[in-house]
Amino acid sequence: MSALRTFSSTFVKASRQPAFRFAAARSYASQVKSLKERVAELIPEKQEEVKTFKKEYGNHVLGEVTIDQAYGGMRGVKGLVYEGSVLDAEEGIRFRGLTIPDCQKALPSAIEGGEPLPEALFWLLVTGEVPTAEQTKALSEDWAARGNLPKFVEDMLDNCPKTLHPMSQFSLALNALQHDSKFANAYSNGIHKSKYWDPVFEDSMDMIAKLPKIAARIYQNVYHNGATHGDLEQDKDYSYNFSKLLGFADNKEFVELMRLYLVIHSDHEGGNASAHTTHLVGSTLSDPYLSYAAGLNALAGPLHGLANQEVLRWTLQLKDNVGIDASDDDIKKYLWDTLNGGRVVPGFGHAVLRKTDPRYMAQREFALKHLPEDPLFNLVSRLYHIIPGVLTEHGKTKNPWPNVDAHSGVLLQYYGLKEQDYYTVL
Numbered sequence: 001m002s003a004l005r006t007f008s009s010t011f012v013k014a015s016r017q018p019a020f021r022f023a024a025a026r027s028y029a030s031q032v033k034s035l036k037e038r039v040a041e042l043i044p045e046k047q048e049e050v051k052t053f054k055k056e057y058g059n060h061v062l063g064e065v066t067i068d069q070a071y072g073g074m075r076g077v078k079g080l081v082y083e084g085s086v087l088d089a090e091e092g093i094r095f096r097g098l099t100i101p102d103c104q105k106a107l108p109s110a111i112e113g114g115e116p117l118p119e120a121l122f123w124l125l126v127t128g129e130v131p132t133a134e135q136t137k138a139l140s141e142d143w144a145a146r147g148n149l150p151k152f153v154e155d156m157l158d159n160c161p162k163t164l165h166p167m168s169q170f171s172l173a174l175n176a177l178q179h180d181s182k183f184a185n186a187y188s189n190g191i192h193k194s195k196y197w198d199p200v201f202e203d204s205m206d207m208i209a210k211l212p213k214i215a216a217r218i219y220q221n222v223y224h225n226g227a228t229h230g231d232l233e234q235d236k237d238y239s240y241n242f243s244k245l246l247g248f249a250d251n252k253e254f255v256e257l258m259r260l261y262l263v264i265h266s267d268h269e270g271g272n273a274s275a276h277t278t279h280l281v282g283s284t285l286s287d288p289y290l291s292y293a294a295g296l297n298a299l300a301g302p303l304h305g306l307a308n309q310e311v312l313r314w315t316l317q318l319k320d321n322v323g324i325d326a327s328d329d330d331i332k333k334y335l336w337d338t339l340n341g342g343r344v345v346p347g348f349g350h351a352v353l354r355k356t357d358p359r360y361m362a363q364r365e366f367a368l369k370h371l372p373e374d375p376l377f378n379l380v381s382r383l384y385h386i387i388p389g390v391l392t393e394h395g396k397t398k399n400p401w402p403n404v405d406a407h408s409g410v411l412l413q414y415y416g417l418k419e420q421d422y423y424t425v426l
């Protein structure tokens with residue numbers, strides 16, 4: 001990992017320029033090496049590296065497994081190879097060796113000194129390299145160009161009852177997109193296994209590109225009677241376009257929040273339920289749409305991604321019950337009621353982390369910069385100082401500190417995206 005960190009840092013100076021400073025309407029995609037071209041170069045090198053590594057170390061033992069670990073769903077068992085990111089129990093996530101603050105310094109942004117672009121993070125995850133501003137811009141263009149949905153998927157979403165949870169609609173839409181899978185088609189036409197990566201790459205790119213339209217349509221159908229806010233703009237970045245479809249394009253801070261939000265939620269090593277499920281299903285040669293939909297179903301559980309909505313619900317209930325200016329003692333009593341009622345305190349604890357999640361801290365920094373006086377943020381800040389003590393006294397959780405989900409809702413509420421059942425889709 002340290003080699004990667006050194007390698008990446010050599011790119012930092014060159015790449016930290018706004019990717020969207022260039023206003024002229026011309027396509028960068030035709031002028032710079034595309035992500036696919038770079039991936040095609042890296043694959044043979046990587047295959048050779050893995051072959052050599054396995055030859056030398058293939059028989060080495062990684063560890064032992066206890067009965068508790070078997071009952072605990074393989075928790076803590078080192079048994080998966082995952083290259084995109086590594087989760088350290090104390091320091092949190094590193095994307096190809098870069099922490100979140102490293103990414104904020106190194107990755108191209110849309111505005112001078114702004115939040116990193118998820119396109120750049122995606123390039124980093126896939127290649128291990130920090131992209132240039134031009135490469136990032138080309139990827140934005142590529143995704144904007146692939147973003148439209150087949151009509152039958154739009155119709156299907158429009159026919160879902162509003163009462164169907166947004167995550168279920170999201171999963172349905174992904175499964176339906178499988179209709180156009182290039183990998184499934186190539187496989188049924190007998191593609192050679194050495195060429196799988198190509199249609200898998202194409203499906204993955206198409207799928208990521210289509211997520212904003214799916215997610216925005218669900219949002220508008222469920223909460224705003226199918227309102228529309230124009231179309232994807234081909235020269236704009238992914239987060240701007242998504243914010244626009246949601247109806248928030250005019251709010252520059254919201255768009256910046258979305259860039260940060262998509263970056264910090266992009267990856268969390270391979271052992272969490274959603275990433276692991278996606279890979280497990282993919283290992284059967286289910287195409288990327290089916291694999292990702294399976295991962296979404298895992299994410300939709302309240303102990304995983306759905307904690308995002310649960311945190312806000314719990315915090316608003318706390319506010320309604322004891323008031324936004326409640327005393328510490330009132331808050332503690334409310335916490336004990338939750339715990340004694342056999343429920344978890346959402347947004348706290350983690351299967352791996354043993355300190356405050358740096359994704360929580362990144363959102364806290366954002367709030368301190370943009371909404372320091374917001375009453376709900378102040379309540380969330382107070383909870384940060386109260387809940388770990390109560391959870392420690394309760395004596396069960398191995399990690400009393402907040403995870404990413406403890407902070408997301410308050411930011412979204414502040415900017416007017418108030419429909420908490422939608423949060424996990426983001």
Ligand SMILES: CC(=O)SCCNC(=O)CCNC(=O)[C@H](O)C(C)(C)COP(=O)(O)OP(=O)(O)OC[C@H]1O[C@@H](n2cnc3c(N)ncnc32)[C@H](O)[C@@H]1OP(=O)(O)O
Nearest residue numbers: 303304305307344345346347348349350351396397398403
């Ligand atoms: C993006 C994400 O997925 S981040 C996680 C989002 N989920 C949440 O915030 C939900 C609240 N947190 C939790 O339920 C847990 O901390 C998890 C699911 C995240 C991790 O679970 P585990 O690895 O089993 O945690 P841990 O080993 O600390 O659990 C030990 C005990 O403490 C309990 N515990 C853990 N966290 C909490 C909590 N926040 N509130 C109350 N009890 C808790 C567990 O339920 C378990 O109790 P049990 O022995 O009666 O079964």
Ligand SMILES: O=C([O-])CC(=O)C(=O)O
Nearest residue numbers: 268271272273351352403
């Ligand atoms: O890593 C985990 O176990 C859960 C989590 O925080 C994530 O998937 O983002």
